[in-house]
Amino acid sequence: MAAKYFTVTWDQLHRDARALAWRLLERGPFTGVVAITRGGLIPAAVIARELECRVVETISIVTYDEEERGAPKVVKTPVAAGDGKGWLVIDDLVDTGTTLRVVRALLPGAHVATVYAKPAGKPLVDTFITEVSQETWILFPWDTEPQFIAPIARL
Ligand SMILES: O=P(O)(O)OC[C@H]1O[C@H](OP(=O)(O)OP(=O)(O)O)[C@H](O)[C@@H]1O
Ligand code: HPA
Numbered sequence: 214m215a216a217k218y219f220t221v222t223w224d225q226l227h228r229d230a231r232a233l234a235w236r237l238l239e240r241g242p243f244t245g246v247v248a249i250t251r252g253g254l255i256p257a258a259v260i261a262r263e264l265e266c267r268v269v270e271t272i273s274i275v276t277y278d279e280e281e282r283g284a285p286k287v288v289k290t291p292v293a294a295g296d297g298k299g300w301l302v303i304d305d306l307v308d309t310g311t312t313l314r315v316v317r318a319l320l321p322g323a324h325v326a327t328v329y330a331k332p333a334g335k336p337l338v339d340t341f342i343t344e345v346s347q348e349t350w351i352l353f354p355w356d357t358e359p360q361f362i363a364p365i366a367r368l
């Protein structure tokens with residue numbers, strides 16, 4: 214269990230992804246965007262729209278084996294992105310940095326951006342918006358649903 218949770222709504226994610234787009238404006242223009250699936254897909258769509266970038270590639274990395282986190286496996290490479298020079302890589306967050314280490318090895322020339330970042334992964338990101346502590350688990354809107362909670366007086 215994580216020590217703390219940080220809940221991100223669709224609205225908040227849209228606002229944070231747009232804030233990231235503002236920050237990335239001065240780092241571009243970019244040839245294209247590489248979304249790290251699956252979590253990077255929605256922020257990448259928002260950012261590609263704001264930067265008026267029509268070329269979107271994907272990279273897919275699986276870091277779990279059954280339910281255990283294991284060695285990362287690249288199951289889809291971003292063929293169009295070459296060594297990444299001139300390209301923008303987007304993910305929803307960096308946590309331990311395992312995913313971005315693999316991405317940087319494949320796309321050493323790319324600019325790497327995430328919406329959220331934890332301290333252990335921060336050195337692997339060029340641009341991010343919001344930092345949370347390493348003990349915090351970020352709850353994304355696609356992983357959650359609203360549900361009933363008891364009134365405070367009953368807690
Ligand atoms: O910095 P790390 O410790 O590698 O963690 C961050 C990665 O973990 C999550 O993806 P996940 O592998 O769960 O896959 P998903 O995006 O398909 O949900 C998240 O979307 C990042 O890509
Ligand atoms: O904090 C997190 N939230 C959601 N997915 C994740 N994958 C690694 N860390 C996280």
Ligand SMILES: [Mg+2]
Pocket residue numbers: 249250251252253304
């Ligand atoms: Mg991911």
